[in-house]
Amino acid sequence: MTRALLLLALLALLIAPAGAAAAEPRFEMADIESELMCPTCQSRLDMSSSPAAERIRAFVEEKRQAGWTEQEVKDALVADFGPAVLAAPPAEGMGLVAWLVPMLAVGGGALVVAGLVVLWRRRRADDEADDAPVEAVAADGAMDARIDAALRALDD
Amino acid sequence: MKRVVLIGLAVVLVALGLVLGRAVVNSSGARAFPAQAAAGELPMAPGFDLETLDGDGRIALSEYAGRVVVVNFWASWCDPCKDEAPLLEELWRTEGEPNDVAFIGVDTQDLRSDARAFASTYRLTYPLVYDQGGGVARDWGVSAFPETFVLDRSGRAVAWFPGEITADGLRDAIAEAEARG
Numbered sequence: 001m002t003r004a005l006l007l008l009a010l011l012a013l014l015i016a017p018a019g020a021a022a023a024e025p026r027f028e029m030a031d032i033e034s035e036l037m038c039p040t041c042q043s044r045l046d047m048s049s050s051p052a053a054e055r056i057r058a059f060v061e062e063k064r065q066a067g068w069t070e071q072e073v074k075d076a077l078v079a080d081f082g083p084a085v086l087a088a089p090p091a092e093g094m095g096l097v098a099w100l101v102p103m104l105a106v107g108g109g110a111l112v113v114a115g116l117v118v119l120w121r122r123r124r125a126d127d128e129a130d131d132a133p134v135e136a137v138a139a140d141g142a143m144d145a146r147i148d149a150a151l152r153a154l155d156d
Numbered sequence: 157m158k159r160v161v162l163i164g165l166a167v168v169l170v171a172l173g174l175v176l177g178r179a180v181v182n183s184s185g186a187r188a189f190p191a192q193a194a195a196g197e198l199p200m201a202p203g204f205d206l207e208t209l210d211g212d213g214r215i216a217l218s219e220y221a222g223r224v225v226v227v228n229f230w231a232s233w234c235d236p237c238k239d240e241a242p243l244l245e246e247l248w249r250t251e252g253e254p255n256d257v258a259f260i261g262v263d264t265q266d267l268r269s270d271a272r273a274f275a276s277t278y279r280l281t282y283p284l285v286y287d288q289g290g291g292v293a294r295d296w297g298v299s300a301f302p303e304t305f306v307l308d309r310s311g312r313a314v315a316w317f318p319g320e321i322t323a324d325g326l327r328d329a330i331a332e333a334e335a336r337g
Contacts, residue, residue, distance in 0.1 A: 039265045039290060052265060055233040059267055080268050082289025 027070040032060060035074075035088065039081045056085075189297045193305060193313035201227070201311050202295040206285035209263055209271055215285050217260070217311070224333040225258045225307040226326065229293055231266040232274035234301040240320045241278035247326055248282040257330055260285060264293040264301075308333040 030046070036056065038048035045053055056077065063073045077085045192199035205216040217225070228244055230237040248259040261280060263271040264287035275284055287293055296305070304317040306329040314336065315329035 051233040051235070052231065055267065055270065080288065081265065082291070084289070 023065070023067040025064045026067065027064065027073075029057075029061060029064065032064075032070050032073065033057070035086065036060075036077065037085055037087050039085055044087055056081075189295075189313070190303070190305075190316045190318070191297075193316035198308075198312040198314060201305065201307050201313055202292075203311070204262070204285070204287075204292040204295070206262070206287055206292060209261075209268070209275060209284040209286045211286075215260065215283055220258045220260075221311065222309050223256060223258050224309060224330060225260060225311075226252065226304060226330065227260050227262060227296075227307065228302060228304045228321075229262045229264055229287075229296070229298045230302045231264060232270040233266065236320045237302045238274075238278075240302050241274070241280060243321065243323060245278060245280055245282070247321075247323060251327060251330055252282065255330075255334075257334075259283070262287050262292060264298070265290045306330060306333050308336040310336075312336075 033046035034044060036045040037043070038045050038050055038053035038056070040052040041048050041050045045056060059077075060073055063076070068076075074086065083089060189199050189202065201217065203217045205214060205218075207214050217227075226248075228240075230241070244259065244261070251257060252259045259282035261275075261282060261284040263274075263284060266286075268286055268288075271284075271286065274280075296303075300318060302317075302320060304321050304326070305313050306315040306326070308314050314333045315325075317325060317329075
C-alpha cells in the first residue's frame, strides 16, 4: 500500500511540471494583436477597442493561457470569422491578389525606371555622337594650320 | 524597350483597377439593399444558405418562399442584441409561430461558441444560422448590429430596422408584409 502511494506521488511529481509547461503561453499578445483584424471596424486588433475586438482579445488571451500556439489561435479565429480576420491575407485565392498587386506595382515601377534610364542614356549617347565631328575638327592640327595660313594670306 | 515599359505599366494599372473596382462594387452594391428597403422600393432579399448555429443542418432562405420572414442579424458581443433578444423571442412565440411567420436569426462576425452560449442564455427557440466569415451580412449590407429585415411572401424587403426593433414596429411590418399577399 505504502509502495503504491509512493509510486503515485512520484508519478504526480513527474506529470505536474509537464502539465505546467503545456499551459505556459507560447506567444506574446502584442505579436498576435498586430497580425489580426477587428472584423467589424476594419482596423488592426491592436488599434481597436470595439466590443468585437475586445471579445476576440479575451478569446486570444484565454487560449494563450491555455497553451495554444499562435497558429492554433489564428486557425480557430479564421474558422469563425474567415480569412479577413488576418491582417496579412493568405497567399492563396483572392488573398493572392493582395500579395501580387504590390509585387506587380513594384516590378512595374522598376521596369518604368529601367526603361527611362535606358532611354536617357541612349539619348545622351546620340547627343555625344552629334557633337563628336565638331570636336574632331577642333582637334585637327592640320586644319588649324590651314586656317592660320589662310588668315596670314589675308593679312598680307 | 518602350513597348516592355508600356506593357508593364498597363498590367499594373489593370490589376489595380480590378482590385479597386471589386471593392467599390462590393461596398456600394451591398449597401444599396437596406437603403432600397428603407425607401420602400421592395428590393429582393439576397438570400442565403447557411449552417445552423448548432451545426446540425442547413437553412436556406429559399425554403421559406411563400411565407413572411423576419431576418434578424445579431452577434453575441453586441449589447443592443442582448436587449433585443427577449423581445424577439416573445414576438416569435406570439406573432410568428401561430401565424406561420418565419423568424430566422443570423449570427455573424462572432465566435460560434459565444453565439451558442448567447442562444442558450436567452432561450431562443426560432431557427438560428451561423454566418461563418460574415459573407451573408456583407451581401445584405449589414453594417451594425442588430439589423432586422421583414420580407413578404415573394422575398421582397418591406421593412428594415437598423438597431433594435420595437414590438409595434415589427408587428406593423409583419402586417404590411402579409397584406401584400
